[in-house]
Amino acid sequence: MTRRPRDYSGVALVAPFTTPYRRYSTETAHWWIATALRGSLAMAGLKPADLDGLTVSSFTLFPDTAVGLTQHLGLSPRWLDHVPMGGASAGVALRRAARAVQAGDASIVACVAGDTNQIDSFRSLLSSFSRFAMDASYPYGYGGPNANFALLTDRYMRDYGATREDFGRICVAQRENALKNPGAVMKTPLTLDQYLDARPIADPIALFDCVMPCAGGECFLVMGEDEALRRNLPYARLDAAIERHNAHAEDPIQLRGGWTVDIDTLWDMAGCGPEDIDLLQTYDDYPVIALMQIEDLGFCPKGEAAAFIRSRDLTITGDFPHNTSGGQLSAGQAGAAGGFIGLVEAIRQVTGQAGGTQVPGAKRALVSGFGMINYDRGLCSCVTILSEGVRA
Structure with a gap:
């Protein structure tokens, strides 16, 4: 029931x-x-x-x-x-x-x-991250997410026609946003040509597709x-929230996340739809995951996120503000705290406390999370929708 x-x-x-x-x-x-x-x-x-x-x-x-x-x-x-x-x-x-x-x-x-x-720290974390990884990945000579996400990215490109230029649009826009965030680790502008010319890490993933541990x-x-x-505190309201774990375990490769299972419940609870969201904060350890979330959350049909972002501006002042702090790809991935970066930024946005990264008129934000890459897929997914309560 x-x-x-x-x-x-x-x-x-x-x-x-x-x-x-x-x-x-x-x-x-x-x-x-x-x-x-x-x-x-x-x-x-x-x-x-x-x-x-x-x-x-x-x-x-x-x-x-x-x-x-x-x-x-x-x-x-x-x-x-x-x-x-x-x-x-x-x-x-x-x-x-x-x-x-x-x-x-x-x-x-x-x-x-x-x-x-x-x-x-990073090597130590990987050495004991999960039993699946220890048993099924490390004996073949690699650990960590780069190789896993290279396979996922390659399959996504083959199935849906996405290109490295599409992934680059996400990375370049987030770097532009990060330059307005004084706390971001990445402080140097990034062009699409620089993204495309970056040294390879695990084909088709290159340097700027990977988050910086910090x-x-x-x-x-x-x-x-x-x-x-x-207490006279500016605050955001929690309009809706869902979570799902180990979704779509039958999929041979993960091209959708647990968000899809409960997405109708999310929008029904929030009383709004994707067209009502002023800014989107996706979990972005790799740009392909951001594209998956744009699709799975209902902003466009499955497989069409690359085309969707080609016609949109993902920067703070654009028509589809995305990862306004720079996200993990440019602000940095501080371990589990990296899972908080989007939500903390969203609270700032809808309460008018975001400073240099403030999206004008932001009243409603969606934040999606994705975690625990256990051998071949992420096991945990969640979404929250926040709205303006009392502003600063």
């Missing part, structure tokens, strides 16, 4: 904070998480003791989890969650936090993510609208 989920009325998202990303860091994940949390609390004029809920996402927090982190940070929440879902972490954490607030299990929940990036932290707070109003 299919039941229509109850809506998220009365939930407010406030105090979006980013600890500026760095390529490498000798600090621990704990430091990055604590810095982001402190920044968000300061924005809201709150003290740590005001929090009674906490959800944490990190790849490099080991051997600690959210439980151990409460002792490090001196917190005593009555509601606690740990969401180790990579690029889907933000949307999943938000759904759980929103339900906790609606149920009265917590009044103010901090959703925080952070990761460090020491010289050997260190960083992201945080936002979830509370009731009445609480946000009482």
Whole structure:
């Protein structure tokens, strides 16, 4: 039996904070998480003791989890969650936090993510990322996502006629957006010719198709609208949210994500359609995944995303603003915090706090997440739709 989920009325998202990303860091994940949390609390004029809920996402927090982190940070929440879902972490954490607030299990929940990036962090992460990868990928001489996404990208190009120029349009537009984001790692303009001439990584993927691992932290707070109003805080409303895991397991190669399973529920819950979205934040570890999301979320039919973006401007001032902070491809991928980058930016946008990356008149944003590339596919997917509540 299919039941229509109850809506998220009365939930407010406030105090979006980013600890500026760095390529490498000798600090621990704990430091990055604590810095982001402190920044968000300061924005809201709150003290740590005001929090009674906490959800944490990190790849490099080991051997600690959210439980151990409460002792490090001196917190005593009555509601606690740990969401180790990579690029889907933000949307999943938000759904759980929103339900906790609606149920009265917590009044103010901090959703925080952070990761460090020491010289050997990425290799260490890959060496024990998943049992599937250890058993099925590493014995053949490679680890990490580049080879997997090369196969996916090649198949997508063959099936749907996308070209490297199409992927380049995404990367070039996001770099232009990143140049307006003071916290972005990438600070040099990128042209389409430079994208096409970049050194190959795993055919057909080249240098600018790959995210840059870095260190960083992201945080936002979830509370009731009445609480946000009482504290005079600008806030975003949560209009709709879905998540799905291990969808379409029968597909021989992943050319669609779990978003497709629940997309009608999402739009029905939000009371709007793709034409009503002012800006889109997709998870973008590789540009092919951004194209898949544009299709699966209903902005165009399957296989037509390449043609769709050829006639649109994806920059902040364009007619289809996409990954306005620069996304992970240009702002950087701070581990699990990279899964938060789009949601934190979307909160800024609809509350009028985005500064140099602000989309004029932005009132409604869609954020999609994609995570846990387990051997041959991403297992976790989520979508949230936010709208203007009270602006700064």
